[in-house]
Amino acid sequence: KYNEVFIEYYKFVLMSIKEKPLSEQLDQLKYIDSIGAGQEWVYLSNYCATAARLGDEEAVNYSFDKLLEINKEDNTAYISKASLYRFMENPDADKMIAVCEEAKAALGASDVSYKHPLAIAYLIKGEGALALEEIKGLFSAGNYTVQNCNLYALVGLYNGDKEIYEDMKELLSGYGYEISELVTQYKKGKITIEEIIKDQGGDI
Secondary structure, three states: OHHHHHHHHHHHHHHHHOOOOHHHHHHHHHHHHHHOOOOHHHHHHHHHHHHHHOOOHHHHHHHHHHHHHHOOOOHHHHHHHHHHHHHOOOOOHHHHHHHHHHHHHHHOOOOOOOHHHHHHHHHHOOOHHHHHHHHHHHHHOOOOOHHHHHHHHHHHHHOOOHHHHHHHHHHHHHOOOOOOHHHHHHHOOOOOHHHHHHOOOOOO
């Protein structure tokens, strides 16, 4: 079964690269889970994250619990569970914040990855200053991922600070990336924060 799990996981990776529907990707991950006893470390983080983007609470809770059985300090589990409440039909910022508080207690001061969904939760609540505080905390800890840069640019624009947007654009360009089209469209007034929050593309 060991090689079979990796082969099937590779199929999932290809589906992700080809941007196949998330529902199909989750079906593939569920199949891998059915044959992957003892090898959950290979695929389970993707399972939880994909289920979250689909707003599938049952699948997220199942994989969240299994991830924490393997590692009680798995930050991907908390990030995915917090993100679940972002992608539900009616985003629930308070539940996102509650999960982020759990993450903060479980992960300790050295891991601030939960600040990404926490910043998004504050955007949902319309509390731009708090969102900015959280995303700044990510950068202070050296978490310069593309996703975090895009979120920082978005939060900057939300707070009327175009300089942050330009700084993030320059930072990403230096590494060969472009700022997310979602952020650019928001800057032009062609898309709302609410629409960006529900976007499943993974840019933010």
